[in-house]
Amino acid sequence: MDKLTEFKEFLAKISRYMQAVSLMQWDLETYAPKMAVEYRSKAMGELSELYFRSYVSDKTEKFLEELSKKEVYDNLDQVGKALVKVTKEDYEKMKKIPPELIRKLTETTTKANSAWKEAREKAEFFIFEPLLEEIVSLTKEVAEKLGYQENRYDALLDLYEPGLKTKKLKDTIDYLKKNMLPFIDELFEKGKEPRSDFFEGNFSIEKQKELSKEALKFMKFDFNTGRMDISAHPFTTKIGPRDVRVTTRFSEKDIRYSLFSTIHEGGHALYELHIPEIFFETPLDEGASMAVHESQSRFWENIIGRGPDFWVYFSKKLKEIFPDFENVSSMELYKAVNIVKKSFVRTDADEVTYNFHIMLRFEIEEALINDRIKVKELPSIWNEKMNEYFGMVPPNDALGVLQDVHWSNGSFGYFPSYMLGNLYAAQFFNKLKKDVTDYNTQLGEGNATGVLNWLVENVHKYGKMYKPEELLEKITGETLNPKYFVDYIKEKFSDIYEL
Template structure:
C-alpha cells in the first residue's frame, strides 16, 4: 500500500545556505583503465534505464490503485483488480528477471561497487534487498496475492458499510494463509512475525519491539488513569454541529497550503479511509474524509496526510527515477504525519493563528473560546475507532492490533475468532467494547491489503516524531514562536534538510541517529505526553 508519501532541492534554502547535494561522484576509479570505466558507465546506464522502466509500470499501478480507492465504479472493481494484477506481475517479473539478477550481481562486485556514486550504490542495495525477498516468491503466487488483495479491499468497504465481518472473513482467511505461505518462503530466525516487520521497518524484531511497547503501555496507562481521575471533561459539543461539507473542503485546502503543500505537485480528494499516495516525485495525492457533524475528522486527517505529502514533496530531485525516491520506512513516514497532526496541528500556537479564520468560516463556533477549542481538540477519552483516538490512547489501539497480528501469524488465533478477540482486547486495553463489526474488527483497511506488520509503524512514528521534535527544539529553540506568528516554513525546511531529502538513501535508524544522536527511545514521547496533558487536565 502506497498510503502516504521540495519544492525542488536546488530552490530550497535553510539558514541561508544551500542543502548539501546527496549525489556523491564516482569513487575510487583512478587506477582502473578508461576502457573499464566506460564499461562500468554503460552498465550503470543500462541498469538505471531498466529501473526507470520498472518504475513507470509501478506509477501506472499506483494511479490505478488510487482510483480504485477514490471512486472507481463498483462493477468495474474485479476487472480493475485483474488489470492491477497483470501490471504487478510485470513489475514482479522484471524485478526478479535474469537480466536484473545479472545487473545486481555485476554491480555488487566489490571492485565495481566501489566506483559507483552514492545514489546508484543505494539503488543497487535497495533493489538487491527487494530481489532477495521477491525472488523467494513464485511469480504466480505473487500475482494471485495482488489480485486477491485488490478485490478484498473493495469487499472490505462493503463489509464495513454493512457491519458484516462474515462477508469479509473468507478473503481475510485467504490473505492470512498466503502471508504464512510467504513467510515459509522467506524464512525467519526467531519469530515469523519478524519477517513482516522487516518489510515496513527494516531490521526491527519482535524481541526489540515488545519491551518498547510494554514500557510505553505502562506509562500511557498511568497517565490515562490520572486524566480519568482528574474529573476534567472538555466540552466538545460545539465541534459536533453541522459543518457544511463544501466549507470543510475549503478549509482542508487552506490548511494544506498553510503547511506548505505544493498543489502544482499534488492534489486533494475524498475517500472512505484517508490515505496519501505518491504517484511520482511531483504527484503527491492527499485524501481526506468529511463528516458533516464532526469538524475534527477532516481537519486532522487532512493535516495528517498532508504531513505524509510534505515528506514526499521534500525528497531530493537526485533520487528521481530510483526506488530511493520515497520515505525510508513506514515508521519514519508516520513520524512526519503525526508530528504535523499532533505536535503542530493540535498545539495552542497553531490555533492562535488559525482560529480567527476558522470562526469567520464557521460563525456557529463564535461562542467557543480558543482555550475551550484547544481543550476540545485534545480531549482524552477511550474510544472505539483508532483514527479518531486521542494522542494518549492512540498507541493502545496500535498495541491491540500488534498483539492480534502476532497471534494470527503464530497460529494461536483463527480469523473466525477475530470479532471476539478484538472485543476482549478493547475491554482489556481501553475499557470499551465495540457494539458492531464496523466499529470493531472491520474499521481498518490494512488487512484487506495484506499489510500485516504495518500497524507498529504508527506507534514507531509517534516515538520518532517526539525524538525529532526534541532535536528541532535543540536546533531552533523558538520554533513554536514561529508557529505562533503563522510561519511554518522554517520547520518544513528543517525537516527537509534533516529527514525528507534523503528519501530511502539512508535507513530509518541512520536518519534517527543522525538527527537525534539516539536509537529508538520512547522516553521522548512519554515526556511530550506528560508535559502537554498534565497541565491541560490540571494534574
C-alpha cells in the same frame, strides 16, 4: 552511458508498471464504479506481476553484480552506493517470493477491498471473512518464503520496518504500558476535561473542504503536484514523481475528524514530495520505512496541528470559514482538539490512548500469523481485547474488527508503524526544538517554513538511503528511545488537564 546510469534507466522503466497500479488503486478508492472491481483486479494483478518479474529478473541481477564489484562500487558517490545497497537488499528479499504468489495476492486484495467496504457498511464480518482467510493464508506463505529465525511475524515486520524484530517491539510496548497506563488513570481520575461543545453541530461539507485545503496550504502542500479527494478510509498515494494525492472523509457533526485526517495525510505527502529528483523512479524514491513515514504524518497531525502555536494562527482561518467560532479563543480551540477519551475507533483516538489501539492490533496480527488464533475468531477476540484495554465492547463489527482497511490490502506487519511513528515524531521534535528555537513564534504567525525546512533537511532529503534506526541516530544522536514520547505526552496533557 555508464553502468549506473543504465541501471537507473532500467529501474525507472519498470517502476512505471507500479505507477500504473498506483493510479488504478487510487481510482478504485475514489471514483471508479463498483462493477469495475473484478476486471480492475486482473489488470492490477498482471501489472504487479510484470513489475515483480522485471525486478527479480536476471537483468537486475547482472546490474547488481557488475555494480557491486569493488573497483566499480568504490568509485560510486554516496547516492550511487546507497542505490546499489538498497536495491540489492530489496532484490534478494523479493527474489524469494514467486511472481505467481504476488499476482494472486494482488488480485485477492483488490477483491477483498471491495468486500471489506460492503462488510463495514453492513457491519457484517462474514461478508469479508472468506477473502480475509485467503489473504492470511497467502501472507503466511509470503512470510515462509521470506524466512525468519524466531517468529514468523518478523518476516512481515521487516517489510515495513527493516531490521525490527517482534521481541524488540514487545519490549517497547511493555515500556509504554508501564509508563503510560498510570498516567492515563490519573488523567481520568484527577484531570479537568476541557470544554469542547463548540465543535458539536452541523458543519457544511463544502466549508470543511475549504478548511482542509487551508490546512494543506499552511503546511506548504503544493496543489500543482498533488490533489485532495474523498475516500472511505483516508490515505495518501504517490502515483509517481510530482504526483502525490491525499484523501480524507467528512462528518457534518464534527469538523475535527476531516481536519486532522487531512493534516495527517498531508504529512505523508510532504515527505514524498520533498524526496530529491535524483532518487526519482528508483528504490530510493520513498520513505526510509513506514514508521518514519508515519512519524511525518503524526508529527504534522499531533505535534503541530494539535499544538497551541498552530491554533494561534489557524483559529483565524477557522473563524473566517465558520463564523460561529468567533467567540472561542485559540487556547480553548487548542484544548478542545486534545480531549482524551476511550474510543472504539483508532482514527478517532487521541494522542494519549492511540498507541493502545495499535498494541491491540499487533497482538491479534502476531497471533493470527503464528496460527494461535483463526480468522473466524477475530470479531470475538477483537471485542475481548477492547474490553481488556479500554473497558468497553464495540456495539458492532463496523466499529470493531472491520474499522481498518489494512487487512483487506494484505498489510500485515504495518500497524506497528503507527505506534513507532508516534515515538519517532517525539524524538525528532525534541531535536527540532533545539535547532529551530523560534519555531513556535513562526507557527503562531502562520509560517510553517522553518519546521518544513528542518524536516526536509533532516528526513525527507535522504529518501530510503538509510535504515530507520540509522536515520534516527543520524538525526538525534541515538536510536529509538520511547522516553521522549512519554515525556512529551505527560508534559502536554498535564498542562491541558491541569494536573
